[in-house]
Amino acid sequence: MQKLEAEVVASIRIGSDICLLRLKAPAIAATARPGQFVHLRCGEGLDPLLRRPLSIHDSGDGELTLFYQVKGRGTAWLSRQHPGSKVDLLGPLGRGFTLVSGRRLALVAGGLGMAPLFFLARQARELGNEVDFFYGARNSRGLHRLEALEDLGIRLFIATDDGSAGFRGPVTALWEKQLKDNHYDRAYACGPRPALAAFARLAAAAAVPAEVSLEERMACGFGACRGCVTALRDSRGEKYYENVCTGGPVFDAAAVCWEG
Incomplete structure (x- = not known):
């Protein structure tokens, strides 16, 4: 640091x-x-x-x-x-995303969740990965930097809640449609917690290893105040708590307790 x-x-x-x-x-x-x-x-x-x-x-x-x-x-x-x-x-x-090479990846961004995924998409492409980027917002005004994303050499899929651009509905529903006919080696997501919970369920059902970047309010930023804890489950199913600022913000999607 x-x-x-x-x-x-x-x-x-x-x-x-x-x-x-x-x-x-x-x-x-x-x-x-x-x-x-x-x-x-x-x-x-x-x-x-x-x-x-x-x-x-x-x-x-x-x-x-x-x-x-x-x-x-x-x-x-x-x-x-x-x-x-x-x-x-x-x-x-914080802890970042797990980088791989030569794989097919799905990146799922809801609203401002595009912020960390742009950096991931660029580095993933530089490592020789094929990247499908799913980007959703409430309406077309909530979509930003589309040309910059396309310039990365990715396949860009757009969803808006009101149908003003791309697929009409949540971005997780758009990704679910693609999952029916496409295989991904890994998936990553950032966005509102309900969207991440839906993403995690879809990834688990499709047996796709997945990571999520959690959006939590932080105070100190390095684990001293314990103000940004989230609930997780270990390999035995035991519940425990981890600081998002130091243990994350990126976590294994299957380990997060989405019910609270």
């Missing part, structure tokens, strides 16, 4: 409340893995007190790219930073 002052290279608003931030952070970019996150101080001094965890959207050439939604004071402050500004940064943090 590195702590540094990262310089803002670019800050771009790509939707009404969606931003893309590029930071110059060579020490973190050199070791970042898909699925990991960074912890940012989003404000002056200690206001707001808590840092904000953001998934690493992409990494390379000494830069980190973050993709996030403006939700409160902290992210609103972050969205106002301009090239040359400095942002206090900790990272890379």
Whole structure:
């Protein structure tokens, strides 16, 4: 883990409340893995007190790219930073996705769950994998960076709840349709918890090894406060609790207690 002052290279608003931030952070970019996150101080001094965890959207050439939604004071402050500004940064943090090579992979993203999966898709393609990327949102306005995704050399499948783009319905239903006629060696997902629970059930039924990136509120970001625990089951079926920030945010989908 590195702590540094990262310089803002670019800050771009790509939707009404969606931003893309590029930071110059060579020490973190050199070791970042898909699925990991960074912890940012989003404000002056200690206001707001808590840092904000953001998934690493992409990494390379000494830069980190973050993709996030403006939700409160902290992210609103972050969205106002301009090239040359400095942002206090900790990272890379957490456990990332398991990378493989030469396989057929399914990546399933719900809404902002696209954030960590973009980085995974790029690295997966560089490792010679065939990637089917399933991307869902409430409507077409919730779909972002479609051209950038297609430029990765993936097969992109779109779903919207209202049918304004692509398949009408949840992205997990679209993936379920593809599972009927296609085999995947591994699957990965990030998005709202109900969508992840559905994804995990489908993966288990199809005997596809699967990992999920959990979206949980975090405080310290490195396991000291126990504020982001999630329930898991071990190989014997025994229930236990793990910090999402250190044990995850990526977990084996079959190990997560989706019922709570």
